[in-house]
Amino acid sequence: MDVTQEESARELLEVVPIVMRDIRSEMRSRRSAELTVPQFRTLAFVNRKEGPSLSEVADHMGLTPPSTCRLVDGLIARGMMTRQGHPTDRRRLRLIVTPRGAKILEISRSGTLACLAEKLNGVTAQDRGIIVKAMGVLRSVFAESQRKNRRKVRWCMSQ
Amino acid sequence: MDVTQEESARELLEVVPIVMRDIRSEMRSRRSAELTVPQFRTLAFVNRKEGPSLSEVADHMGLTPPSTCRLVDGLIARGMMTRQGHPTDRRRLRLIVTPRGAKILEISRSGTLACLAEKLNGVTAQDRGIIVKAMGVLRSVFAESQRKNRRKVRWCMSQ
DNA sequence: TATTGTTATACTCTATAACTATA
DNA sequence: TATAGTTATAGAGTATAACAATA
Numbered sequence: 518m519d520v521t522q523e524e525s526a527r528e529l530l531e532v533v534p535i536v537m538r539d540i541r542s543e544m545r546s547r548r549s550a551e552l553t554v555p556q557f558r559t560l561a562f563v564n565r566k567e568g569p570s571l572s573e574v575a576d577h578m579g580l581t582p583p584s585t586c587r588l589v590d591g592l593i594a595r596g597m598m599t600r601q602g603h604p605t606d607r608r609r610l611r612l613i614v615t616p617r618g619a620k621i622l623e624i625s626r627s628g629t630l631a632c633l634a635e636k637l638n639g640v641t642a643q644d645r646g647i648i649v650k651a652m653g654v655l656r657s658v659f660a661e662s663q664r665k666n667r668r669k670v671r672w673c674m675s676q
Numbered sequence: 677m678d679v680t681q682e683e684s685a686r687e688l689l690e691v692v693p694i695v696m697r698d699i700r701s702e703m704r705s706r707r708s709a710e711l712t713v714p715q716f717r718t719l720a721f722v723n724r725k726e727g728p729s730l731s732e733v734a735d736h737m738g739l740t741p742p743s744t745c746r747l748v749d750g751l752i753a754r755g756m757m758t759r760q761g762h763p764t765d766r767r768r769l770r771l772i773v774t775p776r777g778a779k780i781l782e783i784s785r786s787g788t789l790a791c792l793a794e795k796l797n798g799v800t801a802q803d804r805g806i807i808v809k810a811m812g813v814l815r816s817v818f819a820e821s822q823r824k825n826r827r828k829v830r831w832c833m834s835q
Numbered sequence: 836t837a838t839t840g841t842t843a844t845a846c847t848c849t850a851t852a853a854c855t856a857t858a
Numbered sequence: 859t860a861t862a863g864t865t866a867t868a869g870a871g872t873a874t875a876a877c878a879a880t881a
Contacts, residue, residue, distance in 0.1 A: 518805035525804040526792035528811035530699065530785075532818075534713050537696040538738050539818050540689065553847065554693050571863060579697050584849050586864060608857045608862045626689075633685035636817050644813045645684040646677035651810030652687040654803045658795050659691075659698050712870065730840060743872050745841060767839040767880045838881075854865070
């Protein structure tokens with residue numbers, strides 16, 4: 518099935534927000550873990566990267582530094598990560614996920630995954646394959662554009 | 677390619693937030709239209725439905741009545757829709773998109789679509805077909821679960 | 836008494852502007 | 859002077875609780 522850009526863009530704009538709403542409300546309802554989507558993504562990134570700076574997190578999230586700072590603040594306030602000094606550059610910091618943060622991350626991830634997986638139960642294995650394939654394509658398209666956005670933001674900020 | 681529920685769920689949880697971030701930031705940067713994603717979705721729904729009640733909007737959006745009320749308030753305050761009385765049931769209201777609202781909706785939709793379409797430029801027509809197919813599957817899965825959520829919310833509220 | 840919508844309150848997400856400390 | 863991070867401020871999204879008006 519060959520499809521125009523416009524057609525696929527229309528579908529994305531219509532369906533992605535619906536799926537997103539569902540993911541968000543599932544995370545919110547998982548009381549034991551209580552992570553929002555941005556918190557979850559931040560925690561997962563810091564956990565994977567082991568000691569990234571704030572800028573690196575902002576870059577990955579596509580957020581401005583102040584927004585990222587607040588996001589991180591919340592996670593630190595709830596004992597899920599800590600700030601540490603950078604060995605050579607004292608302006609920078611290194612973010613580290615605490616054992617408690619790692620545990621919460623795991624609970625949140627597995628719970629949300631289980632919910633999503635259950636919903637995908639009625640979908641054929643082949644259609645699931647199509648979903649995975651589509652996600653791969655989308656990842657390559659949109660992961661790249663994040664960096665661009667980030668640079669633009671930086672540029673706007675300094676005029 | 678056959679795929680497990682877990683595998684497809686993992687991909688969704690990883691990629692959907694990234695695409696969503698992009699859609700949101702595109703809408704935000706479109707200064708002439710200045711609609712957030714929920715505002716856009718609300719306006720589009722009300723425009724399509726011609727005169728829905730607040731509850732119907734809440735249902736469609738998967739939001740609680742107070743949240744929906746505020747969302748609608750903002751759109752009304754900016755002259756994009758109006759509240760009208762329901763002919764037979766005086767508790768209800770009918771939401772109507774103003775000509776100005778319809779115009780802004782159109783500007784926002786076409787601008788965001790153009791941006792998304794441009795990003796999908798480097799994708800093959802076949803891969804776009806896969807995206808459209810996947811969106812169709814996801815729509816059927818997640819459009820249904822919204823209603824369930826809504827009922828649960830109502831139920832939670834009244835204990 | 837149940838339903839529709841609203842107001843009050845509180846939290847998170849996000850931005851821009853202005854600042855501090857370090858390089 | 860440029861960079862990393864923070865604080866101040868503000869608007870939007872969202873929830874729960876409490877309420878008013880109508881059925």
